[in-house]
Amino acid sequence: MELRQLAVVxxxxxxxxxxxxxxxxxxxxxxxxxVVRALERDLGTPLFHRTTHRVVLTPAGEAFxxxxxxxxxxxxxxxxxxxxxxxxVRVGVCPGLLLDLPRVLATLRHVHPGLGVxxxxxxxxxxxxxxxxxxxxxxxAAVAGDTPGADGFATQVLxxxxxxxxxxxxxxxxxxxxxxxxxxxxxxxxxxxEAVDRAFPCRExxxxxxxxxxxxxxxxxxxxxxxxxESAAARxxxxxxxxxxxxxxWRVAAVHRGDPAVAAFLAQLR
Numbered sequence: 001m002e003l004r005q006l007a008v009v010x011x012x013x014x015x016x017x018x019x020x021x022x023x024x025x026x027x028x029x030x031x032x033x034x035v036v037r038a039l040e041r042d043l044g045t046p047l048f049h050r051t052t053h054r055v056v057l058t059p060a061g062e063a064f065x066x067x068x069x070x071x072x073x074x075x076x077x078x079x080x081x082x083x084x085x086x087x088x089v090r091v092g093v094c095p096g097l098l099l100d101l102p103r104v105l106a107t108l109r110h111v112h113p114g115l116g117v118x119x120x121x122x123x124x125x126x127x128x129x130x131x132x133x134x135x136x137x138x139x140x141a142a143v144a145g146d147t148p149g150a151d152g153f154a155t156q157v158l159x160x161x162x163x164x165x166x167x168x169x170x171x172x173x174x175x176x177x178x179x180x181x182x183x184x185x186x187x188x189x190x191x192x193x194e195a196v197d198r199a200f201p202c203r204e205x206x207x208x209x210x211x212x213x214x215x216x217x218x219x220x221x222x223x224x225x226x227x228x229x230e231s232a233a234a235r236x237x238x239x240x241x242x243x244x245x246x247x248x249x250w251r252v253a254a255v256h257r258g259d260p261a262v263a264a265f266l267a268q269l270r
Contacts, residue, residue, distance in 0.1 A: 001039065001042060003071070003072060003075055004035070005035055005036075005038070005039045006068040006071055006072055007025070007072060008021065008025065008032055008035045008036060008039075009036060009039060009047060009061075009064065009065065009068055010065060010068050010069055010072065011024050011025055011032075012032065012036060012048065012055060013048075013057055013061065013065045016054055016055060016056075017054060017055050018032045018033050018036070018055065036048065043060070043064075045058070045060045046058050046060065046061075047060055047061035047064055047065075048061055069153055069258070070153075072258055073153045073155060073258060073263070076258060076259070076260060076262075076263035077263045077266055077267050079260065079263065084111075084112055084113070084114060085112045085114070085115050085260050085261055085263075085264040086112075086114035086115055086261075087114075087115060087116070087260075087261050088115070088116040088117070088118065088261065089115060089116070089117055089118075089137050089138065089259075089261040089262055089264070089265050090118045090120070090135075090136040090137045090138075091117060091118065091119045091120070091136060091137070091138055091139075091140070091265060092119075092120055092121070092122035092127065092130050092131075092135070092136035092138065092139035092140065093119060093120070093121055093122065093139075093140050094121070094122060094123065094124040094127060094139070094140060094141040094142065094191050095121055095123075095124075095187075095189060095190050095191065096142075096186055096187075096189070096190025096191040096192045096193055096194075097140060097141075097142060097191050097192070097252055098191075098192055098212055098228065098229060098231075098232040099140065099158075099231075099252065099269075100231070100235070101119070104265075104268045104269055105117060105119075107268045108264065108265060108268045111264070111268070112264050115261055115264060117265070120136065122135070122136065122139055122141075124141050124142065124191060124194075127139035127140075127141040127255055128255050131255050131256060131257060137256060137257060137259060137261065137262050138254050138255070138256035138257075138262045138265060138266070139254065139255045139256070140157070140252060140253075140254050141191065141252070141253060141255065142191035142192070142194070142195060142250070142251065142252055142253075143156075143251050143252070143253045144194075144195070144198065144251075153255075153256050153257065153258055154253055154254070154255050154256075155253065155254045155256065155266055156251060156252075156253050156254075157252050157253060157254050157266065157269040157270060158229075158231065158250070158251060158252035158269070159249070159250075159251050160229055160230040160231060160249075160250050160251075161229075161230055161243065161244070161247045161248060161249060161250060162195065162196065162199060162227050162228065162229060162230075162244070162248040162249075162250050163176065163227070163228060163229075163230050163233050163241050163242060163243055163244070164176035164177075164178070164225060164226075164227055164241070164242045164243075164244065165216075165219055165225060165226045165227070165228050165233045165236065165239050165240070165241055166181075166219060166225045166239065166240045166242070167219060167220060167221070167222040167225075167239065167240065168220065168238045168239055168240060169240065170240035170242070171240070171242075172240055172241060172242060173242075174242060175242065175243065175244065175245045176242040176243055176244045176245075178200060178203050178204075178225075178227075181203075181204070181224075181225045182204055182205075182206035182207075182223075182224045182225070183203055183204060183205050183206060183207075183224055183225055183226060183227065184205075184206065184207040184208070184209060184215045184218045184219065184223070184224040184225070184226045185205045185207070185208050185209075185226070185227075186208065186209065186210065186215070187208060187210050190210075191252075192228070192229065192232075192250075195229075195248070195250055196227045198248075199227075199248035200227065200248075203227075206224050207223070207224050212228075212232060212235075215228075216235070216236045216239065219236070219239055220236070220238065220239060229250040230250070254266055254269070
């Protein structure tokens with residue numbers, strides 16, 4: 001099984017036919033048909049129902065195509081990790097992800113100096129639409145359940161827990177407990193705020209800020225505690241970080257299309 005075969009099957013599935021897939025791949029329809037038939041022989045099962053007017057996936061094809069997309073995306077990331085990429089990548093970021101984007105972008109520029117990057121804010125509810133409508137090439141969003149990506153690829157880039165951050169000098173081994181604590185939180189609509197709202201709906205919010213550094217300073221001064229993703233909390237080495245007995249997940253995914261420039265960007269997020 002070759003990556004070229006996977007790409008052909010994905011193209012047929014996404015375009016709904018062999019002729020349209022051939023146009024997308026800049027080849028002829030007979031070549032696409034030959035590649036698909038050869039792969040179906042190797043697999044021992046048909047991937048498509050062929051009718052006069054259109055082509056639809058069989059149950060085996062429904063199972064195969066997502067795995068093929070994932071394999072193609074992994075191959076692009078591996079290639080991007082070692083091969084310089086040029087062009088441009090447009091990145092959409094949902095507010096409140098608290099990612100260390102300066103580090104990511106600096107590393108990306110070092111590895112791929114010829115790659116231009118544009119970053120813009122996108123609403124979480126519009127992340128998939130922004131990719132589907134080519135407003136951005138990749139959109140980063142927090143996910144509460146399954147990784148999204150109906151019309152393209154979706155890659156989980158971060159999977160960790162929410163933790164409690166308190167003033168320096170506290171016990172790091174004791175389980176986290178919000179009882180009696182006043183918290184500094186982030187604005188409604190921010191991804192981290194929505195995640196903390198789901199996990200701790202009855203907490204007491206004493207302060208609200210729109211800057212991670214300010215939140216860290218408030219915690220350092222002993223004015224409030226803060227619930228943060230592990231990776232964000234790790235930027236404050238002097239503060240006390242404790243885990244909750246019942247873990248609250250924090251996951252960030254990238255919704256994107258298959259593209260070398262996107263793969264180069266995603267490689268720096270891992």
